[in-house]
Amino acid sequence: MMNSSASPEPRASMRAWQRTRSDPVSTNSWRSCMTRSTDNQDWDALRAGVIGLGAHSARKSYYPELQQRLAELERFRALLDGSNDAIMLLRLPEGTVLDANRAAHELLGGELVGNELPETANPDFVHELLKGLSVDGGIRLEAEFGSPSAPYEIDAHTLAMRDGEFAVVVARDITDRRRAEESQRAHQRRLEAEVASRTEELRRSNEELVKATRAKDQFLASMSHELRTPLNSVIGFSDVMLRGLAGDVNEEQHRQLVMVNNAGKHLLALINQVLDLAKVESGEANVTIERFNACALLADVAELVRPQASERHLQLNVVCDPGSSEIESDRQRVMQILLNLAGNAVKFTPAGHVDLRLVCEAEDVVFRVIDTGPGVQPHEHIDIWQPFRQGTLEGAIKPSGTGLGLPISRELATLLGGSLTLEESSPSGSTFALRLPHACPRSAG
Numbered sequence: 001m002m003n004s005s006a007s008p009e010p011r012a013s014m015r016a017w018q019r020t021r022s023d024p025v026s027t028n029s030w031r032s033c034m035t036r037s038t039d040n041q042d043w044d045a046l047r048a049g050v051i052g053l054g055a056h057s058a059r060k061s062y063y064p065e066l067q068q069r070l071a072e073l074e075r076f077r078a079l080l081d082g083s084n085d086a087i088m089l090l091r092l093p094e095g096t097v098l099d100a101n102r103a104a105h106e107l108l109g110g111e112l113v114g115n116e117l118p119e120t121a122n123p124d125f126v127h128e129l130l131k132g133l134s135v136d137g138g139i140r141l142e143a144e145f146g147s148p149s150a151p152y153e154i155d156a157h158t159l160a161m162r163d164g165e166f167a168v169v170v171a172r173d174i175t176d177r178r179r180a181e182e183s184q185r186a187h188q189r190r191l192e193a194e195v196a197s198r199t200e201e202l203r204r205s206n207e208e209l210v211k212a213t214r215a216k217d218q219f220l221a222s223m224s225h226e227l228r229t230p231l232n233s234v235i236g237f238s239d240v241m242l243r244g245l246a247g248d249v250n251e252e253q254h255r256q257l258v259m260v261n262n263a264g265k266h267l268l269a270l271i272n273q274v275l276d277l278a279k280v281e282s283g284e285a286n287v288t289i290e291r292f293n294a295c296a297l298l299a300d301v302a303e304l305v306r307p308q309a310s311e312r313h314l315q316l317n318v319v320c321d322p323g324s325s326e327i328e329s330d331r332q333r334v335m336q337i338l339l340n341l342a343g344n345a346v347k348f349t350p351a352g353h354v355d356l357r358l359v360c361e362a363e364d365v366v367f368r369v370i371d372t373g374p375g376v377q378p379h380e381h382i383d384i385w386q387p388f389r390q391g392t393l394e395g396a397i398k399p400s401g402t403g404l405g406l407p408i409s410r411e412l413a414t415l416l417g418g419s420l421t422l423e424e425s426s427p428s429g430s431t432f433a434l435r436l437p438h439a440c441p442r443s444a445g
Contacts, residue, residue: 086152086171090117091164095130098166107145107152107171121145133158133167142174150175220278227271235264273404276336277387280411287330287415294327294365295320297335298358305342305354314346315353327365329436333412334367337420340405341369341432349373352429367434368423375425384422385410409434 080087086104088097095117105112108121117126125143132139138157145152156169238261240246242254249257279285302318309316338356345354352372359366376384387407406420413420418436425431 084173086169088112088169090167090169092158092167093130093134093165095126095167104171129154129156129169132156145171151178217278220275228268231264231268231271235261235268238264270404273408277404277408277411280408280415285412285415287333289328290331291326291328292331293325294334294358294367295322295325297331298338298356298367301335301338301342302356304339305346308343308346309354312346312349313351314349316346317353317355319355319357321359327436329416333416334434334436337409337412337434338367338369340409341367341434344405345369345371345373345430345432349429361435364418364435364437366436368431370429370431372429375427375430376422378425381422381425 080101081103083101084103086107087101088104089099090096091098097112097115097117100108100112117129122143125141128141129139132141133156138155140153140155142151142153144150151174152171153174154169154171156167159166159168237246238257241249242257242261276285298318298320302316306316342354342356349371350373354372355368355370357368357370359368384406387404410420413434413436416436418434420432420434423431423433
């Protein structure tokens with residue numbers, strides 16, 4: 001007869017779950033127990049077992065932890081099934097599917113878990129996938145899946161665990177990417193075709209411009225003699241008559257001869273400027289480098305513009321640095337530039353003075369023409385360097401001239417290896433600077 005006071009012996013199935021003082025169960029060992037217990041059970045069976053354990057176990061200390069672990073596993077499963085990418089866990093080397101999310105089941109169909117990939121996917125693809133995993137430990141490739149077929153990018157890599165080698169395979173639908181790439185390629189082809197068309201148009205336009213430039217150069221070359229010869233005759237004979245060498249002329253005749261002479265000289269100057277601009281732009285302008293006295297050159301320029309300055313009651317000043325007297329450059333070209341700058345300064349200055357200055361800065365010689373006129377308007381700082389564009393005097397009649405002096409002078413300054421700039425402009429005057437590099441002599445020693 002059994003002793004009623006003896007407690008019944010616990011069932012053997014329960015002892016495996018109990019935690020004793022002599023053999024404490026760690027969290028890791030409990031997780032292993034959980035993993036082993038789910039090998040051949042579904043989630044409902046596992047939950048029922050856990051609930052049963054919680055209801056009948058003498059010690060329920062692990063029940064909350066089981067609930068927590070189950071919640072974590074369920075969240076992880078929800079995360080996998082919520083992904084649009086097909087995700088599978090394979091056992092290597094045979095490629096058996098151990099787990100797959102919802103997207104993988106929808107993509108490949110059928111029973112995936114427990115089957116090898118060759119039974120559910122294209123054999124060629126599976127062979128290439130397993131080969132890449134076994135050789136390189138990872139692979140990325142593209143394949144067609146589904147019905148109708150769609151392009152997928154497959155990214156797989158191996159995982160080494162205690163109970164074997166596994167692989168995680170992720171397949172992503174790249175249909176939208178393929179469409180975007182094709183759209184980009186089509187757009188690029190259209191752009192290339194448009195660029196080729198525009199390039200051909202530019203080539204034809206360039207050929208036409210070259211032909212037009214050649215025709216212009218030929219015209220100017222042929223007409224320069226034809227225009228200059230009669231103009232020189234008009235100017236020469238009018239000078240003879242004005243000096244009375246051909247007989248006396250009355251006052252009215254003298255006035256008209258002066259008009260003819262001035263008009264001829266103006267037209268000749270215009271022709272010379274147009275020819276100079278054409279030569280500079282075509283690269284046919286030549287320079288002759290020589291050593292000359294820059295202060296003497298500046299004095300000659302002042303003497304040439306002094307009559308016009310006197311007519312406008314302007315004071316003309318020349319300031320020359322003795323250390324910059326001897327320079328090397330094209331004397332004729334430098335004088336042409338300075339005459340244009342000084343002439344403009346006199347023409348655009350209603351009152352005050354015009355200064356012609358020469359200084360040496362480092363190894364550069366700098367000619368400055370300074371006036372007390374109204375200055376260049378801010379919106380004209382760029383326009384004045386364009387051919388046939390002139391500065392304006394506010395409230396005054398447009399001054400005479402062709403608008404070629406500054407463009408030609410700037411091109412000549414560049415031809416001489418220097419620069420011509422508008423250094424300063426304000427309502428109280430303007431400063432133009434001609435800078436010629438390496439023109440000043442080096443100091444001895």
